[in-house]
Amino acid sequence: MTASSKSNEKTKTDQARKKEALEEAKLIAQKMRRNILLMTHHAKGGHPGGCLSATDILAVLYKCFLRIDPQNPRWSGRDYFFLSKGHAVPAQYAVLIEMGFLSPEEIKDFREVEGRLPAYPSCTDTPGIDMASGSLGQGLSIANGTALAAKLDGTGQRAYVLLGDGELHEGQVWEAAMTAAHYKLNNVCAIVDYNKLQLDGALDEVKTLGDLRAKWEAFGWHTLEIDGHDYEQIYDALVEAERFKDGPTVIIAHTVKGKGVSFMEDEVGWHCAAPSDEELEIALKELS
Amino acid sequence: MxxxxxxxxxxxxxxxxxxxxxxxxxxxxxxxxxxxxxxxxxxxxxxxxxxxxxxxxxxxxxxxxxxxxxxxxxxxxxxxxxxxxxxxxxxxxxxxxxxxxxxxxxxxxxxxxxxxxxxxxxxxxxxxxxxxxxxxxxxxxxxxxxxxxxxxxxxxxxxxxxxxxxxVITKEEDEFQIGKANVLRQGQDVTIVACGVMVSKALEAAQALAAEGIEAEVINMHTIKPLDKEAILASVSKTQRVVTAEEHTVIGGLGGAVAEFLACTRPVPMRMIGSPDRFGVCGTYEQIHQVLGLTTEKIIEAVKDLMSS
Missing domain, CATH: 3.40.50.970 (Thiamin diphosphate (ThDP)-binding fold, Pyr/PP domains)
Incomplete structure (x- = not known):
């Protein structure tokens, strides 16, 4: 076998492996969407819209990229993931269920006094959650801290952070963006869930982000732009973020708020609202 | 030194x-x-x-x-x-x-x-x-x-x-444990609880008061939280009076912590030395301490006020 045909073989296997992994990620995402709706319905509260926009990204990230161990959530060699837009935590609980960190029975505990699933991420309550959030803007700084520590020790660990688009109004995000670029943190990958809606309405009406790509580029970040519901694009962008060695990478993922449930898509009202019994029934039918 | x-x-x-x-x-x-x-x-x-x-x-x-x-x-x-x-x-x-x-x-x-x-x-x-x-x-x-x-x-x-x-008022050999106050001077008439630079002023005040026959117990409360409640209780059980001193506002600081504790356990007459409810000023370190009343003299005054009330 020649070198080039060997390489072709390898590419083929890689392609096949990727295809298989992405098929699995799609199945995970479908289960996640159902659980997100069940959680917010049962709790009569939560933020389904911004969970559903981030679901496909989380499914690919957890299934194909994060080195984590459900048997040992505090494994010191793990990759880090921080949900900076903490209100989307049902999406993270849903993916943690699929990865074996949590049990599906726990969805009834979302926002309840008892149990391990508070309304916003809590690293002292929930296995698989690495940091508290719920006050927007704080996740990227945390990711930088873990990434700097990993570089200091030469461990090769990576830190991922999911940011909301409205969250980018917070000044701390841009403080942290400067820090990551200054220290050339090529082990940091930020993903912006750019669904273009926030609590008070359309992001562009509340306060526009202007040229978001130019902003990140000006801050010294390797900037990628993708369709945040296209599995190939999500996968390829995350590979590119791993490959890029000169500094941090941001993936601006164009998404649809409420993605996957017809009556929730692009509706600002679903930023913060729980589905009724009837709405749940319709949504679950759509997702079966 | x-x-x-x-x-x-x-x-x-x-x-x-x-x-x-x-x-x-x-x-x-x-x-x-x-x-x-x-x-x-x-x-x-x-x-x-x-x-x-x-x-x-x-x-x-x-x-x-x-x-x-x-x-x-x-x-x-x-x-x-x-x-x-x-x-x-x-x-x-x-x-x-x-x-x-x-x-x-x-x-x-x-x-x-x-x-x-x-x-x-x-x-x-x-x-x-x-x-x-x-x-x-x-x-x-x-x-x-x-x-x-x-x-x-x-x-x-x-x-x-x-x-x-x-x-410098502590010694190399003094024990330091987080949450455990150090009693720097024994006295039975009044307890002075202080932190930071105000500990040295509390000691100065105690010395001056001793010359007038008032024996102050001085507690270095280097840990404000968790507060060493036992040390406070042991001292005020003896003295029945307490003055706090801090280079900080009197609202919610060391004085506040001591007051919160004593008010609910063993209320005793109390005075707080610290910045009143105001901002600082431009000045030298000493001038600002004068303006805000963070002085040895103010501690002495507070003790005398307590003794006479």
Whole structure:
């Protein structure tokens, strides 16, 4: 076998492996969407819209990229993931269920006094959650801290952070963006869930982000732009973020708020609202 | 003898860095003022300047702690607490991260820089957090011991460090334990509970009062949270009177902590020496202390007032 045909073989296997992994990620995402709706319905509260926009990204990230161990959530060699837009935590609980960190029975505990699933991420309550959030803007700084520590020790660990688009109004995000670029943190990958809606309405009406790509580029970040519901694009962008060695990478993922449930898509009202019994029934039918 | 707490702090960090490879130091463009520059020179790979960005500084520190490091993070106390309070609340305290937050240029340290640069509220702003330890050493010797103790202590902590040289009143051999007050002088007439530079003034006041036949017990409450309640109770059971003294507002600081405790357990007549409900002024360290009433004379007055009431 020649070198080039060997390489072709390898590419083929890689392609096949990727295809298989992405098929699995799609199945995970479908289960996640159902659980997100069940959680917010049962709790009569939560933020389904911004969970559903981030679901496909989380499914690919957890299934194909994060080195984590459900048997040992505090494994010191793990990759880090921080949900900076903490209100989307049902999406993270849903993916943690699929990865074996949590049990599906726990969805009834979302926002309840008892149990391990508070309304916003809590690293002292929930296995698989690495940091508290719920006050927007704080996740990227945390990711930088873990990434700097990993570089200091030469461990090769990576830190991922999911940011909301409205969250980018917070000044701390841009403080942290400067820090990551200054220290050339090529082990940091930020993903912006750019669904273009926030609590008070359309992001562009509340306060526009202007040229978001130019902003990140000006801050010294390797900037990628993708369709945040296209599995190939999500996968390829995350590979590119791993490959890029000169500094941090941001993936601006164009998404649809409420993605996957017809009556929730692009509706600002679903930023913060729980589905009724009837709405749940319709949504679950759509997702079966 | 005088010693600037910040110099003691800078030296202690270097010693600590030598002993413990997990210690990292973060600063917000004030390394020369905070004296973390000594650590930077000794261990450049473990020093990180986050720039003039206190919120990001706190968060980055929390990330280091999550990854198993022992971060000492440094900035001027007023900016650190003003800009970083929410980050301390969520990323450090609620997340229970092992971050050592060091507030510099405390009280009147910044002198003629004036009100914007005079942190008189930072004890209040930190002691409200569940799980937070709050420390203000009495002098440079105690700063060094506190740095070592903080590195061993697991959990969020805040320490105040001053810039101006202040009297050294503790001894190398004195024990220092977080949460355990040191009784520096025995007395049966009145209890003076103080922290930071005010401990030296409390001792001066006690000496002057002794000449008039009033014996004051002086407690160095270097840990404001958790408060050494036993030490307070033991002393006021004997003296029935208490004066607190701090280089800080009287609202919610050391005096507030002592009052909250005694009001619910053993109410006794009390006076608080500290900044009244106002901002500081531009002036020398001593001038500001005069204006705010942070003086030995004020402590003496308060004691006499209590004795006569």
């Amino acid at each position: 005088l010693m600037a707490p910040r110099e003691a702090y800078g030296q202690a960090l270097v010693e600590l860095g030598r002993e413990n490879k997990d210690v990292v130091v973060l600063d917000a463009d004030v390394a020369k003022a905070s004296m973390t520059i000594l650590f930077k020179e000794a261990f450049p790979e473990r020093f990180f300047d986050i720039g003039i960005a206190e919120s990001d500084l706190i968060g980055t520190g929390a990330g280091f702690a999550l990854a198993g490091k022992i971060p000492f993070i440094n900035a001027y106390a007023n900016f650190l607490l003003g800009n970083g309070w929410d980050q301390i609340r969520i990323s450090v305290c609620y997340a229970n991260q092992n971050v050592k937050i060091i507030g510099h240029n405390i009280g009147a340290s910044s002198g003629k820089d004036g009100p914007t640069h005079l942190p008189l509220e930072d004890i209040t702003l930190t002691r409200v957090f569940p799980g937070m330890t709050v420390i203000e050493p009495a002098d440079g010797i105690e700063v060094k011991k506190a740095v070592k103790a903080l590195a061993k202590h697991v959990g969020p902590a805040y320490m105040r460090v001053g810039r101006v040289p202040i009297p």
